[in-house]
Amino acid sequence: MAGTSQRGSGSRLTWVLVAAILVAGAVAVFGGTAPEDEGAALIHVEIGGEALWHIGSFEVTNSMVGAVLASAILLAGAWYITRRSALVPHRLQSLLELPVEWVAGIVQGSSSRWGGYVALVIGLFLTILVCNWIGLLPGVGTIGLTHTVEGHEVLVPLVRPAAADLNFTLGLAIITFVVFVWWGVRINGPGGYLKELVGEPRYMAPLMFPIHLISELSRLVSLSMRLFGNVFAGEVLLATMLALTTSALVVLPLAFVIPGVFLGLELLFGFVQAMVFALLTMTYITLAIGEHHGDAHAAEHTDGDNEHPSIERDSGSASAPA
Amino acid sequence: MAVTGMDPDGDGDRDSRGVPSEARRPANWGIAFDLGIRLGVSVVLGLGGGLLLDSWLRTSPIFTLIGMALGIGAAMYTIWDVARDAMRR
Numbered sequence: 001m002a003g004t005s006q007r008g009s010g011s012r013l014t015w016v017l018v019a020a021i022l023v024a025g026a027v028a029v030f031g032g033t034a035p036e037d038e039g040a041a042l043i044h045v046e047i048g049g050e051a052l053w054h055i056g057s058f059e060v061t062n063s064m065v066g067a068v069l070a071s072a073i074l075l076a077g078a079w080y081i082t083r084r085s086a087l088v089p090h091r092l093q094s095l096l097e098l099p100v101e102w103v104a105g106i107v108q109g110s111s112s113r114w115g116g117y118v119a120l121v122i123g124l125f126l127t128i129l130v131c132n133w134i135g136l137l138p139g140v141g142t143i144g145l146t147h148t149v150e151g152h153e154v155l156v157p158l159v160r161p162a163a164a165d166l167n168f169t170l171g172l173a174i175i176t177f178v179v180f181v182w183w184g185v186r187i188n189g190p191g192g193y194l195k196e197l198v199g200e201p202r203y204m205a206p207l208m209f210p211i212h213l214i215s216e217l218s219r220l221v222s223l224s225m226r227l228f229g230n231v232f233a234g235e236v237l238l239a240t241m242l243a244l245t246t247s248a249l250v251v252l253p254l255a256f257v258i259p260g261v262f263l264g265l266e267l268l269f270g271f272v273q274a275m276v277f278a279l280l281t282m283t284y285i286t287l288a289i290g291e292h293h294g295d296a297h298a299a300e301h302t303d304g305d306n307e308h309p310s311i312e313r314d315s316g317s318a319s320a321p322a
Numbered sequence: 323m324a325v326t327g328m329d330p331d332g333d334g335d336r337d338s339r340g341v342p343s344e345a346r347r348p349a350n351w352g353i354a355f356d357l358g359i360r361l362g363v364s365v366v367l368g369l370g371g372g373l374l375l376d377s378w379l380r381t382s383p384i385f386t387l388i389g390m391a392l393g394i395g396a397a398m399y400t401i402w403d404v405a406r407d408a409m410r411r
Contacts, residue, residue: 207395214367214396215360215403221367222359279352287407 043243045236049165050156052145062144062157063165070130070162099126103278110286117285120179124172125278128163132231132270135161136263141239163231163273166224173224176281181216184288219284223277230273234266350408357404361397368393 049061081096089097103125107118134140144157162168185193197216199208241262245255372389376382 210392211396211399214364214371214393215400217367218360218363218396218400219356221363222356225363226355226359276352276355280356283352283356 043236043239044154045239047166047232049160049167050147052156052158061165062160063162063168066131066134066140066159066164067162067168069159070127070134073130073134074126099129106279107282110282111289113289117179117183117282120175121278121282124176124281125274128172128227128274128277129271131162131168132274133267134159135164135231135235135238136266136270141235161231161235163227164235166228169224169228169231172227172277173220176223176277176284177220179281180219180284180288183285184290187289219280223280227273227277230269234269238262238266353404353408357401360400364396364400365390365393368396 049063051059051061052065053060077096081093085093100122103122104118107114107121140159140161141157142155143159144155146153147156148154181193184196188196197209197212198205199212238259241259242255245251245258368389368391369386370389372386372392375385375389379385
């Protein structure tokens with residue numbers, strides 16, 4: 001029995017080796033790189049946005065085009081919702097309202113002052129989500145202008161997902177940073193905020209102040225770098241998979257399967273990253289307010305005349321948050 | 323902005339501490355995603371600041387070492403801060 005099994009595994013190994021040799025041969029014959037292509041990169045990766053046009057000294061980059069496109073999509077959606085909204089929402093209205101309601105529901109539980117920052121959190125979530133998903137549309141990254149860089153012709157895509165540019169993510173992170181510092185100053189006063197940075201006891205201030213400062217600044221850097229890193233890595237991954245699966249005739253059938261799998265994953269990652277950025281903004285502001293969830297719940301139930309408007313559940317509508 | 327259908331009975335989806343389960347879970351994910359990166363970023367910020375100060379004041383490696391120590395301290399403080407906040411909640 002043992003001998004039969006060994007013979008069986010040996011013949012299987014032979015077939016695997018024969019198949020591997022055949023595939024390698026096919027790749028060598030059909031998929032070999034032409035001599036004139038030697039030295040040319042399989043994909044062109046640019047870490048920053050690439051200039052498309054110049055208006056004076058001002059560069060219009062493809063990530064700007066991506067951001068403007070995302071803004072236009074959001075504005076069109078907002079215009080549609082505000083102009084054609086019905087008390088009983090139809091399908092498209094429900095679809096457009098769904099993410100807004102979902103994020104508003106999450107922010108509502110964060111603190112009693114949620115009305116003051118719910119618009120920012122929803123705005124960040126929707127902006128980043130649309131920016132990320134724009135990168136998955138056909139034509140984005142493949143349609144562009146041809147520029148010559150170091151003797152090679154390089155395609156500069158017309159649209160690049162805005163979050164794949166550190167300028168965009170850093171801008172969003174600075175907005176978040178300013179808002180949560182402002183909330184901290186507003187709630188505790190400038191003196192109270194500084195006292196928090198200095199910490200207790202006072203004689204530890206020379207040690208604790210720089211530590212607190214680094215800890216605060218790390219939020220700004222981590223917010224921007226995480227979003228940029230994830231979206232940029234996703235773009236590179238998609239470009240690599242497309243380039244690899246279309247680089248040779250023998251692997252061409254895989255081009256119909258493998259990039260699709262990664263596109264699906266990027267759909268999920270784009271959503272997760274938008275959610276993480278928005279939720280961290282909410283968490284930082286809640287921490288700056290210095291109120292805990294239990295307090296928020298108590299405040300909602302005891303203080304009927306909350307200075308911030310709350311959701312009117314009975315009527316099914318709400319006033320605009322401050 | 324019309325916000326409807328989130329919690330029709332007022333507090334049906336809250337736990338015993340008054341925290342809406344819908345709000346708690348995603349926020350915890352966010353904190354978990356954030357913590358790992360902030361540890362690294364704190365050290366890099368401290369080290370980078372020390373290196374810059376040293377190159378500016380030509381006192382290498384004094385501020386580099388101080389910055390690195392502060393960065394590691396800030397990373398440890400971040401863990402403690404997040405854990406303290408999680409325990410409070």
